[in-house]
Amino acid sequence: MAVRNPYLSKSKLIAAWQCPKRLHLEKHHPELGEISAKTESLWETGYRVGEISQQLYGTPGSVEIEFDKRVPLMLNQTRQLIDSGADFPIFEATFRHEGILVRVDVLIPDGDGWRAIEVKASTSVKDYHVLDCAIQDWVMRHVGLNVTTISLAHINNQFVYPGDGQYQGLLAEHDLTDEVRTLEPTVIDLIATARDAVTGPLPDVHVGGQCSKPYECQFISHCWPTDTEYPIAGLGGGKAKLGNYIALGCRDIRDVQIEDISAETQKRIHRITCSGEPEILDGAKLAFEALAYPRYYLDFETIAPPVPFWAGTRPYQPLAVQWSCHIDDGTGDGTLQGMRHKEFLDLSGGPPMRNLALELIGCLGDSGPVLMWTAYEKGVINNLVELYPDLAAPLQKVIDRLFDMQPVVKANYYHPKMLGSWSIKAVMPTINPERDYARLEGIKEGTGAADGFIEAIDPETTPDRKAELETQLLRYCRFDTEAMVEILGFFCR
Numbered sequence: 001m002a003v004r005n006p007y008l009s010k011s012k013l014i015a016a017w018q019c020p021k022r023l024h025l026e027k028h029h030p031e032l033g034e035i036s037a038k039t040e041s042l043w044e045t046g047y048r049v050g051e052i053s054q055q056l057y058g059t060p061g062s063v064e065i066e067f068d069k070r071v072p073l074m075l076n077q078t079r080q081l082i083d084s085g086a087d088f089p090i091f092e093a094t095f096r097h098e099g100i101l102v103r104v105d106v107l108i109p110d111g112d113g114w115r116a117i118e119v120k121a122s123t124s125v126k127d128y129h130v131l132d133c134a135i136q137d138w139v140m141r142h143v144g145l146n147v148t149t150i151s152l153a154h155i156n157n158q159f160v161y162p163g164d165g166q167y168q169g170l171l172a173e174h175d176l177t178d179e180v181r182t183l184e185p186t187v188i189d190l191i192a193t194a195r196d197a198v199t200g201p202l203p204d205v206h207v208g209g210q211c212s213k214p215y216e217c218q219f220i221s222h223c224w225p226t227d228t229e230y231p232i233a234g235l236g237g238g239k240a241k242l243g244n245y246i247a248l249g250c251r252d253i254r255d256v257q258i259e260d261i262s263a264e265t266q267k268r269i270h271r272i273t274c275s276g277e278p279e280i281l282d283g284a285k286l287a288f289e290a291l292a293y294p295r296y297y298l299d300f301e302t303i304a305p306p307v308p309f310w311a312g313t314r315p316y317q318p319l320a321v322q323w324s325c326h327i328d329d330g331t332g333d334g335t336l337q338g339m340r341h342k343e344f345l346d347l348s349g350g351p352p353m354r355n356l357a358l359e360l361i362g363c364l365g366d367s368g369p370v371l372m373w374t375a376y377e378k379g380v381i382n383n384l385v386e387l388y389p390d391l392a393a394p395l396q397k398v399i400d401r402l403f404d405m406q407p408v409v410k411a412n413y414y415h416p417k418m419l420g421s422w423s424i425k426a427v428m429p430t431i432n433p434e435r436d437y438a439r440l441e442g443i444k445e446g447t448g449a450a451d452g453f454i455e456a457i458d459p460e461t462t463p464d465r466k467a468e469l470e471t472q473l474l475r476y477c478r479f480d481t482e483a484m485v486e487i488l489g490f491f492c493r
């Protein structure tokens, strides 16, 4: 029998705010959800930022209310600390009012009350953060706590880590008290919506923009049509617009009427998908054949830790930690067999960026186009310039030689199986089905590579695991430059 007033955590309320159907499915059919590597990585980021916030706000005597499935235990521990006149910060203080449970990241004594701080790994205040704080404020005040202010602390992405564990300045704090207090009616409405979602039937919600905002929903593969040859999500463009097509009964790209499409890229995808044949224009062949030799096919792997761990780096700054380069001197037949390959990966744990840059400059010589896929590599090299101004001149010469393959391919090629994406992972298998990233062992996408690198340099990682990760990282990065070689060869054959 359904419970009329079920207990709900703050995260469940935020799930209901994003989509009531999401909360219903989380509660009754969690097995239908799929947690992506990206989502897991975001959770890990949240934990890490939470740890640092305790270091920053902590004082001698600070107490953390450890998570325990027995909620009354956490509630009692919190209550005892507060009633006994605690004069030190409390982390994860736990409160419940009318079944709504909140765990407050940081609670600091403030005169005869408490200053509450919610810590987020983002780099700015978002609207759902304000709502998040409003839920906490509502619960704390209704259990009788004197909340003097409630603030949001987020990552300050201009912070430069000086080293030695000094993180003062990493978090930027915003007082949201006034804004939050105006949201009490919204909080009450949200609680009602969430309770209905949990106790009632599956809410009738169409897919749309809410499926990936503010968080990627774990039920996308359940709710969005996937049982057709060219699922409509592959038309690309905004999820809100795609949701409208689905509401009209479309499931496959071919179900959409061309008159209902306004954007040129979507019209092109629709036209080629309906034809069932790839479109290959001459522009790619002309552009690629005009490239001089030697040709360098370059790909970086990067990490962008929210909490920097190498001195001189900033939060979320993309840092190159690995590269792969195939070199075509023009003496072979343009296939991988006739090319040299060089690579860089340093898993010692120290900052590898300077040696990486020096070896890259040496590898790339003085002339010849440096081929890349998307403009990302340019940004990565610019970050190296920022880190090592003494290398600016040779790195700028590399930037001047960069040639982005993706816009050329995008303008001249589309295959229906690319499902609206010109990422190298989408293009490659349409040219050679054998070279499919899905077949790679272990690391098979960028987030996995970044996480794999960080795991590999962790001193607690076993030598066997480190060796396994090293193999996977080298294979993955090399796979990208091999793919670039094959893609160019496809157009120039």
Ligand code: SF4
Pocket (backbone or CB within 6 Å): 018, 019, 020, 021, 022, 023, 025, 205, 206, 207, 208, 210, 211, 212, 217, 218, 219, 220, 221, 223, 224
């Ligand atoms: S995929 Fe979209 S419609 Fe389905 S539960 Fe998630 S947010 Fe709601």
